[in-house]
Amino acid sequence: AQSVTQPDIHITVSEGASLELRCNYSYGATPYLFWYVQSPGQGLQLLLKYFSGDTLVQGIKGFEAEFKRSQSSFNLRKPSVHWSDAAEYFCAVGAGYWGAQKLVFGQGTRLTINP
């Protein structure tokens, strides 16, 4: 069965610092991978996705993620965080015949930004 692990439940970084959120997945076939962000009281917004091709994918809000098949990882990065990036971040793997038909989510990483 598919699974996603986000090892860090809570991360605090200073504004302007770089950020890396970790995600490891378990899936027998070629994975479809996603990062979503959830601000307080809101639904999930797609940051970026990996389906195939270039293993470094760019997303919205200056985020990027790198797919590493050998490490079963899809870590999210941002070179310089802004206070508005404080939110909860979810990594997900798409399963099912149509790729994203079913999403299996990690437990999320809550990001706090220090001024």
Add this chain to the structure above:
Amino acid sequence: ETGVTQTPRHLVMGMTNKKSLKCEQHLGHNAMYWYKQSAKKPLELMFVYNFKEQTENNSVPSRFSPECPNSSHLFLHLHTLQPEDSALYLCASRGGDRNHTLAKNIQYFGAGTRLSVL
């Protein structure tokens, strides 16, 4: 604005009440989902509808009853809920067509309904 609208945003109900959650998508999608988000737990998939047909029921108790009258609307009917059912209920829709166009296979989420069962 994701194109997926959920109402109400907040709902408080007693254990003997009957209420319904509504989800509407304006994206022309053919698949719709209900998820449950509880504190300190991963998002749990509840139901999936493809082209108005239920294709997934993730062992959800019968006190939750989904309805999908058309591809744009999804309801979750609630009755005799328990306090542990208090959570954020999220609706999502997914693009996709019978040709399995990969680029359309993205789920878009509504803002959710925060449910409190007293």
